[in-house]
Amino acid sequence: MDRLAAEDMLLFVNAAITATGQREFRGDAAGQRLSLDFLHEYMAVNYRDLYAAALALDVNDHNAALIALRLLTTAGDASDGQRRVEGRLIAARLRALPPQRVYRLFRDLRRARVNNRRTRALIRDWLAARPDSALDAVKYRAGVKVALRHAHLAPARDELGPFLFAPFSRPRYATPLLETWRRAHYEKAAVYELPYTVAEGFAARHRIGRTAFLERIAPRLTRLERLRLQGAARRDGVDAVVADLGGMPLTRLAGYVLSLPVADRAARRAELTSALRAAARRACGPDAGRWGRVAAVLDDSFSASGSAQKRRRPLAVALACHHLLEALAGEYVALWTSGRTDALLVRPYGMTPLGDRVLDALEHEPQRLVVVSDGWDNAPPGLAAEVLRVWRTRLDPDRRVSAVHLNPVYDADAFTARRLAPEVPTVGVRRAEDVPALVRFARLAEGTTGLAELRAHLAGRVDRLLEER
Missing domain, CATH: 3.40.50 (Rossmann fold)
Incomplete structure (x- = not known):
């Protein structure tokens, strides 16, 4: 039995490292999601301790979120000791996940009607640890609203409540980023003071040309955004978007x-x-x-x-x-x-x-x-x-x-x-x-x-x- 458990765990870890629920060259997305769902169910039922411990391995973000979701939705199947360890593991892994992935997990927990004390505490602690609550409110507005409602939490700042739930109820905001967001509805110049992902929607709203938008938003792009946009920017004739390759993750x-293109690679060898x-x-x-x-x-x-x-x-x-x-x-x-x-x-x-x-x-x-x-x-x-x-x-x-x-x-x-x-x-x-x-x-x-x-x-x-x- 021990040998079987070890083999099952190794099989699951390999799947949790590689599978993302997306189409592969030789397999479709639906088949992969069905296969993954079976593996997660099998491991959670038969080897709950090992399943939770997988959060400490190099499993990808997609499967880390699935493990957290399943552990929280099946909390009734765990002992008090297991729940304590699982809570610490989930909290530690959530801090390593991209924020948009975590907000998606909170949305899934709300859909599954998982709202016990441990879940609310996890949401509360994760939100409290976020470095800039105003930035999250602007970039992940829907996700923040879902998280606050689901965990019955008050916003971290006094202005965040009105901003999230009645954004135009105030003539102005003292928090600079929130005020910039408000002004961006009426002033084109304010668009370029916002994060790129937010500014992009306002650029479409104001019918700002793509070339002009990229040239002026370039100073606010993150390193990964520059990397992702550089090719498209060059095709649009924008030279201001230059990716800084130093410090980029290898993969x-x-x-x-x-x-x-191969010719560009050769020229920039x-x-x-x-x-x-x-x-x-x-x-x-x-x-x-x-x-x-x-x-x-x-x-x-x-x-x-x-x-x-x-x-x-x-x-x-x-x-x-x-x-x-x-x-x-x-x-x-x-x-x-x-x-x-x-x-x-x-x-x-x-x-x-x-x-x-x-x-x-x-x-x-x-x-x-x-x-x-x-x-x-x-x-x-x-x-x-x-x-x-x-x-x-x-x-x-x-x-x-x-x-x-x-x-x-x-x-x-x-x-x-x-x-x-x-x-x-x-x-x-x-x-x-x-x-x-x-x-x-x-x-x-x-x-x-x-x-x-x-x-x-x-x-x-x-x-x-x-x-x-």
């Missing part, structure tokens, strides 16, 4: 690089390569250069193009992993499935000859073998699994070489990230920045781990999360 930066390598060094931290000889097999086949909702996401993860592994390794060789050698110019194309590339990687006699792929080996089908089986059972039965398969894609039919071979652990990956932790977690997924070791790992992560709080 997000890789996605931005892949969004550029020095700038983009330097930014990617700097982001990789920040991500690997003290582990830089300590992984010895690393061989990576990286999937840039056509399926790496992802879907309309997750455009080029699998390829972005592979590109980010490439730069991270390069920074972690003492010696490094990268083998793309397409045969390309220029990582900056990769694009999703062709079949997936994983078996051939794994053979090529093993010829380099690495200390670590890392495969980043969706697991669909089709040129020829099954060759990678057979290569890895023979290698593990005949050539390296003592496991002198560490091997792991990182899969950025959720397979709804398998309820987890698709595996390459039973002999090599597969772990889901959402961000390349999580790879060092995921590789350590892969040891728990190799099929030899018992529940006690898994519980010890989870307990350590839980303690770390609660200490950070």
Whole structure:
């Protein structure tokens, strides 16, 4: 039974890292949501302690919110001790979530009519910890109203009540941002003093041209907004929106690089390569250069193009992993499935000859073998699994070489990230920045781990999360 529990937990964690309820290259959104809903229900009913502890792991924001929602809606099934631990875990994880995701969770709790004392306390404490209640009231107006009503709370500032529920009942506001929002209904100049996401709606209301709007709002854009808007701004002839690539998260930066035309990437080679390598060094931290000889097999086949909702996401993860592994390794060789050698110019194309590339990687006699792929080996089908089986059972039965398969894609039919071979652990990956932790977690997924070791790992992560709080 312990072995079964460990396997179930590992399967769930892989799903919670990769699945987002959106369409994948080979699967639709409805199937993924149905598959995820089953997994969450199964884990919450059978392994509630382990299910709650998953909040301390690298599960993505979508699944973290689903776990919090299910724990709160099924509070009656938990003991007093479980509820206390769950409350602390949920509170700690909520602070790490984007605010719009948290406000969506509060809306879902209201729809589910979950309004017990613990839920109200969580909402109260989260709102009280927000750094700028006026900014939240302007950017997430509907969400703040739902949260206050559901938890029966008074607004943090005297002016927020009238602003949220009767915004034009006052001729002016003392809080500068609230007053700017009021003036923006009548003055075009006030639009450019608001956050971009709010100002965009007012620009449409005042029929301000896109080019003029982007030029004047540029100083107020956040770093991520600049990154997202830079391509569109250039097409509109706006040079004021320039993305600052320094300090950008590695995987997000890789996605931005892949969004550029190949010609632009080639023209900006020095700038983009330097930014990617700097982001990789920040991500690997003290582990830089300590992984010895690393061989990576990286999937840039056509399926790496992802879907309309997750455009080029699998390829972005592979590109980010490439730069991270390069920074972690003492010696490094990268083998793309397409045969390309220029990582900056990769694009999703062709079949997936994983078996051939794994053979090529093993010829380099690495200390670590890392495969980043969706697991669909089709040129020829099954060759990678057979290569890895023979290698593990005949050539390296003592496991002198560490091997792991990182899969950025959720397979709804398998309820987890698709595996390459039973002999090599597969772990889901959402961000390349999580790879060092995921590789350590892969040891728990190799099929030899018992529940006690898994519980010890989870307990350590839980303690770390609660200490950070």
